[in-house]
Amino acid sequence: MFRLPALADLLLSLPAVLWAITFHEFCHGYMAYRLGDPTAERAGRLSMNPLHHLDPIGALMLLLFRFGWAKPVPIDPRYFKHPKRDMFLVSIAGVSGNFLTAVVVGLLVRLFPEQLLANVALRQLVLLMIIINISFGVFNLIPIPPLDGSKLLYLALPSSLLGKYYWLEQYGFFILMILVATGAIQAIMGPAVNVLLRLILA
Secondary structure (H helix, E strand, O other), X not given: OOOOOOHHHHHHHHHHHHHHHHHHHHHHHHHHHHOOOOHHHHOOOOOOOHHHOXXXXXXXXXXXXXXXXXXXXXXXXXXXXXXXXXXXXXXXXXXXXXXXXXXXXXXXXHHOHHHHHOOHHHHHHHHHHHHHHHHHHHHHOOOOXXXXXXXXXXXXXXXXXXXXXXXXHHHHHHHHHHHHHXXXXXXXXXXXXXXXXXXXXX
């Protein structure tokens, strides 16, 4: 069963959720732009404005359950000089941005513990910033379409299996919802999130 966070946690989660979603998609678009693809820029997605990246359902999931998704940044691999390598870099850029955020915030906690941990609300905000970014990064590495992990798996699969995996795309959202409802996503993510959280706060 899901345990909904308290109202105070929901309010404190908002900045972390908005940052996690926005920076994740910005990193995708910026990496594609640096590799020669102007699609995201032309669509107005090279932006740190959360409204440009929010998927309402995905943001609500992230706010309530600590995993969710954003509106994908448009990418056109025809612009890439090295499509396989460049698609890998674009796909990994989003989760890298989330993990980088968690590491930087964790480093700030180590450097300024008295300033960041003295106030209860600020301490909770800092912890949520770390947890939500880790969770968003881990969730997006799950190899189910349309998550980033599926795009990384495309690059590793042999050609004989690609067609079958592409076929799964039309059912990816429903598969994710089933896994969420059965608790499988939580079981998959929990250990990874806990390990990363300990490493960052150790």
